[in-house]
Amino acid sequence: MPRPFEPKSLDPYASPDLRPPIGVGAAAWRYTVLIPFEEVSATGSVTALATDADLEAVGTVLCRHFGGLSVLPPIMGWGLRDPSDPASIEFNKHIPHVAYARAIKAADAYFEKLQQELQACLDQGVVLVERQEVFLVG
Amino acid sequence: MLRIPDQESRQRATRVLIATNESWARADGNLFGVSTRQVEALEAEAIAFEWVSKAPSDA
Numbered sequence: 745m746p747r748p749f750e751p752k753s754l755d756p757y758a759s760p761d762l763r764p765p766i767g768v769g770a771a772a773w774r775y776t777v778l779i780p781f782e783e784v785s786a787t788g789s790v791t792a793l794a795t796d797a798d799l800e801a802v803g804t805v806l807c808r809h810f811g812g813l814s815v816l817p818p819i820m821g822w823g824l825r826d827p828s829d830p831a832s833i834e835f836n837k838h839i840p841h842v843a844y845a846r847a848i849k850a851a852d853a854y855f856e857k858l859q860q861e862l863q864a865c866l867d868q869g870v871v872l873v874e875r876q877e878v879f880l881v882g
Numbered sequence: 883m884l885r886i887p888d889q890e891s892r893q894r895a896t897r898v899l900i901a902t903n904e905s906w907a908r909a910d911g912n913l914f915g916v917s918t919r920q921v922e923a924l925e926a927e928a929i930a931f932e933w934v935s936k937a938p939s940d941a
Contacts, residue, residue: 781900796893803896803908812909818900839900 749798749865751805757854758809764844769882773847775855777802778838778872779862781818785834793866799839802862806843809854816840838872847877883934884921885912895929
């Protein structure tokens with residue numbers, strides 16, 4: 745059963761050390777969190793997932809812990825809810841949230857917790873979180 | 883760059899910004915980096931915001 749996103753669940757995983765090393769020329773990790781926004785089934789029924797309040801809360805907590813983020817245009821794609829059942833096809837819309845972090849293990853722990861919280865509050869099996877290694881030019 | 887101090891307004895703004903199909907940035911202090919088209923969308927929905935800075939072309 746979906747429930748509101750709880751940003752306080754991330755506080756134990758946050759630290760000033762997580763903020764990205766900007767302006768010094770250093771490696772960083774760029775996380776992209778694909779937040780489920782809508783599901784459209786093969787019959788055309790629409791299920792809303794993350795609410796405006798959920799998305800605002802995610803944005804606010806990432807700003808608080810990382811200093812800022814980018815929100816990219818929605819990503820749309822088809823997928824099978826049950827890979828063995830072609831009739832379970834659905835159309836999904838996600839809102840990508842992108843944040844830079846210092847390249848340390850604690851950053852992975854933070855985003856794993858964010859993933860778990862989103863999966864729990866949205867009642868979703870998997871919420872995709874990507875990590876890319878980048879070099880921030882100083 | 884603009885600021886949306888009110889939480890309920892930020893929630894409404896999120897929906898409006900998603901509908902523009904453009905990216906935007908957020909930063910500490912409830913700051914939003916948005917395009918001219920997104921500003922117009924926020925104004926059309928009467929979402930209250932404060933200017934922090936404008937793009938040079940708008941100044």
